[in-house]
Amino acid sequence: MNSAPSIQKLLDELERLPGVGPKSAQRIAYYILNTESDKAVRLADAIREVKQTVHFCSICFNYAEDDTCTICDSLNRDHSVICVVAEPKDIAPIERTGVFEGVYHVLHGELSPMEGIGPEELKVQELMRRLANGDVQEVIIATNPDVEGETTAAYIARMVKPLGVKVTRPASGLPVGGDLEYADEVTLGRAMEGRLEL
Amino acid sequence: MNSAPSIQKLLDELERLPGVGPKSAQRIAYYILNTESDKAVRLADAIREVKQTVHFCSICFNYAEDDTCTICDSLNRDHSVICVVAEPKDIAPIERTGVFEGVYHVLHGELSPMEGIGPEELKVQELMRRLANGDVQEVIIATNPDVEGETTAAYIARMVKPLGVKVTRPASGLPVGGDLEYADEVTLGRAMEGRLEL
Numbered sequence: 001m002n003s004a005p006s007i008q009k010l011l012d013e014l015e016r017l018p019g020v021g022p023k024s025a026q027r028i029a030y031y032i033l034n035t036e037s038d039k040a041v042r043l044a045d046a047i048r049e050v051k052q053t054v055h056f057c058s059i060c061f062n063y064a065e066d067d068t069c070t071i072c073d074s075l076n077r078d079h080s081v082i083c084v085v086a087e088p089k090d091i092a093p094i095e096r097t098g099v100f101e102g103v104y105h106v107l108h109g110e111l112s113p114m115e116g117i118g119p120e121e122l123k124v125q126e127l128m129r130r131l132a133n134g135d136v137q138e139v140i141i142a143t144n145p146d147v148e149g150e151t152t153a154a155y156i157a158r159m160v161k162p163l164g165v166k167v168t169r170p171a172s173g174l175p176v177g178g179d180l181e182y183a184d185e186v187t188l189g190r191a192m193e194g195r196l197e198l
Numbered sequence: 199m200n201s202a203p204s205i206q207k208l209l210d211e212l213e214r215l216p217g218v219g220p221k222s223a224q225r226i227a228y229y230i231l232n233t234e235s236d237k238a239v240r241l242a243d244a245i246r247e248v249k250q251t252v253h254f255c256s257i258c259f260n261y262a263e264d265d266t267c268t269i270c271d272s273l274n275r276d277h278s279v280i281c282v283v284a285e286p287k288d289i290a291p292i293e294r295t296g297v298f299e300g301v302y303h304v305l306h307g308e309l310s311p312m313e314g315i316g317p318e319e320l321k322v323q324e325l326m327r328r329l330a331n332g333d334v335q336e337v338i339i340a341t342n343p344d345v346e347g348e349t350t351a352a353y354i355a356r357m358v359k360p361l362g363v364k365v366t367r368p369a370s371g372l373p374v375g376g377d378l379e380y381a382d383e384v385t386l387g388r389a390m391e392g393r394l395e396l
Contacts, residue, residue: 004248004251004252004261006244006248006251006252006263007252007261009244009247009248010245010248012244013240013241013244014241014244016241017229017241018222018229019225020226023380026287027216027217028216028218029248030285030286030287031215031216032245032249033249033252033286037249039214040245040246040248041245041246041249042211043211043242044241044243045242046204046207046208046210047239047241048238048239048242049204049208050205050208050227050230050231050238051235051238051239053202054202054205063205063231064202065203069202070202088228088231092224
């Protein structure tokens with residue numbers, strides 16, 4: 001494999017990807033070497049394009065290609081219900097359940113005194129600003145069901161409740177200590193439907 | 199995740215990679231979205247570069263950036279011993295054993311009457327041409343220890359032996375029916391050292 005520095009460079013870059021070790025990096029590199037140039041270049045272009053065009057929605061801080069994301073732009077969504085999640089990646093599993101018709105707010109993290117992450121590091125002020133005009137009826141706090149997620153949920157509930165907005169959390173059904181990203185659709189759907197007021 | 203078509207495009211391209219399913223594609227996509235632009239672009243560039251600069255060595259048909267590969271160019275290698283392999287990816291595991299100091303010849307396939315792959319589809323004539331000047335003392339046939347690999351080894355042995363060149367095959371030690379690419383260094387190293395004349 002030492003016969004081409006550019007192959008070594010590709011291997012190094014592939015091994016940086018999550019879940020890709022030396023063996024899978026090699027398999028992917030050989031695939032790229034053997035595939036038609038068109039296909040390989042499409043992958044390279046997709047990576048470049050995503051970095052050039054994707055930034056954060058100015059309303060909910062989900063990924064967006066325009067100033068606001070397609071969910072915030074949609075007239076078919078219920079803008080009076082906001083589901084608060086820790087990361088953009090938490091939106092996809094909730095969307096897949098098909099039971100949620102509201103909009104989102106991405107905190108970009110969870111409170112963690114251990115790691116020095118306080119409310120200022122999260123998009124909490126931005127959430128409060130969205131609630132200021134009184135149009136929002138309910139805030140569902142779908143942070144992860146672990147210590148940081150529960151702490152974050154409790155903090156946001158304390159901030160939001162004085163505004164007279166209903167604050168809920170998806171029902172248990174999510175395995176405690178688990179990771180929202182990996183929940184199956186049925187469990188997470190049930191958890192969303194059976195959400196409890198805090 | 200439907201909030202940005204460019205993210206969906208990246209996911210589609212990632213899922214084409216070997217060993218990458220929808221979940222790992224998503225993990226890699228989020229990694230690319232979250233990482234600094236520099237790093238992501240380095241990966242995109244490495245993919246493009248490898249497709250632009252890498253082709254096949256005109257001597258051994260391994261991957262090369264120049265007309266010939268670094269192994270064929272090397273004065274530290276024993277050019278009188280040629281190790282014949284099925285694919286370029288089979289060279290890396292043999293190099294890792296550190297016991298082989300000769301050069302390679304990549305067939306780009308193995309004989310398979312079932313799939314209609316005959317000697318003309320492989321770089322067999324090119325191997326015979328390398329043997330024509332009489333400088334080569336030994337040909338080690340390191341095709342996979344499965345039906346196609348054994349058939350290919352027998353065929354090449356029959357072609358090469360009349361030239362008075364020693365023909366060997368790595369010793370057993372490779373698990374039969376296994377895949378050369380995944381052999382561990384020790385087993386494969388022992389197999390290379392204990393190779394038997396055909």
